[in-house]
Amino acid sequence: MFHFMHKIRQGLLTENRFTKYLLYAIVEILIVIIGILIAIELDNWNEARQSRIDEIEVYKEIRQDLQLSLKELELGMNSHLVGMMVTIDLIDYLKSGKSEHPISSTRIQFYPKIDKDHQFFPGVSGFEALNSVGLKTLTNDKLRRDITNLYQLDFRKIVAMGRDNSSARSFEFLTPLIQQYIDLSDSAINITPPVINELDFPPDSIMIHEIKLVKLDEMRRDRELLLGLQNAVEFRQLKAGSYLVIIEKVRTLIEAIDIEVDKLEDQKSFGHSS
Numbered sequence: 001m002f003h004f005m006h007k008i009r010q011g012l013l014t015e016n017r018f019t020k021y022l023l024y025a026i027v028e029i030l031i032v033i034i035g036i037l038i039a040i041e042l043d044n045w046n047e048a049r050q051s052r053i054d055e056i057e058v059y060k061e062i063r064q065d066l067q068l069s070l071k072e073l074e075l076g077m078n079s080h081l082v083g084m085m086v087t088i089d090l091i092d093y094l095k096s097g098k099s100e101h102p103i104s105s106t107r108i109q110f111y112p113k114i115d116k117d118h119q120f121f122p123g124v125s126g127f128e129a130l131n132s133v134g135l136k137t138l139t140n141d142k143l144r145r146d147i148t149n150l151y152q153l154d155f156r157k158i159v160a161m162g163r164d165n166s167s168a169r170s171f172e173f174l175t176p177l178i179q180q181y182i183d184l185s186d187s188a189i190n191i192t193p194p195v196i197n198e199l200d201f202p203p204d205s206i207m208i209h210e211i212k213l214v215k216l217d218e219m220r221r222d223r224e225l226l227l228g229l230q231n232a233v234e235f236r237q238l239k240a241g242s243y244l245v246i247i248e249k250v251r252t253l254i255e256a257i258d259i260e261v262d263k264l265e266d267q268k269s270f271g272h273s274s
Helices: 002-014 018-096 125-133 141-160 172-180 194-198 216-221 223-270
Strands: 182-190 207-213
Touching: 018 125, 018 141, 018 216, 018 223, 125 141, 141 223, 172 182, 172 223
Parallel strands: none
Antiparallel strands: 182 207
């Protein structure tokens, strides 16, 4: 094409048709400029499309991590709620002075775990990927701030409250107290963990002894134990409430990410840059 245009220019110059030559040269320059602009626009379109693809991938990885973290948070909250209910039942029973135990055998089996805490381990691969490519990869400023605050503030708070980090508000102070008053009964119950079926063992192959309380009168007079149980209830309530707040934030954030990904998918199809 350029060879053909060169021949036209040479012909116009040979014929001394300078005005037409000048007009033709201007047209030729415009064609070149238009070609360059089209190339630049096409390059920008491809770059914007790739940016949206990268952004979508980061969002999807973060969303997957949030789904896993949500399950872990719900597990932790439920463990604190169960622990709180069982502890309250035990306090009420000890304070009532009754000889018959009103708590179901299922709840009684929780007594050896009454001093156990939960440790939250959030999924972080998506957020780490975001940090590696740069926070500006996410074009939605509000969503970027919400994600950053969740990981760097909220998740860290829950992690710090866990058994591995919270020496001040763990439940280990109950361990020596509870162990004085818990023993195994003569009766046993059958348990069938899922792993047993996977290993092809018969369902009645594991029997465990039930839990019972001992030295009941002494237990009721143990002021340190009663105060410890009361403190444990307050700690459980605090932790369960904190978990619930973060759970709601995670759910809201997952919904916001879904909306943003849908929007970016549309932009990717049409090549929008914003």
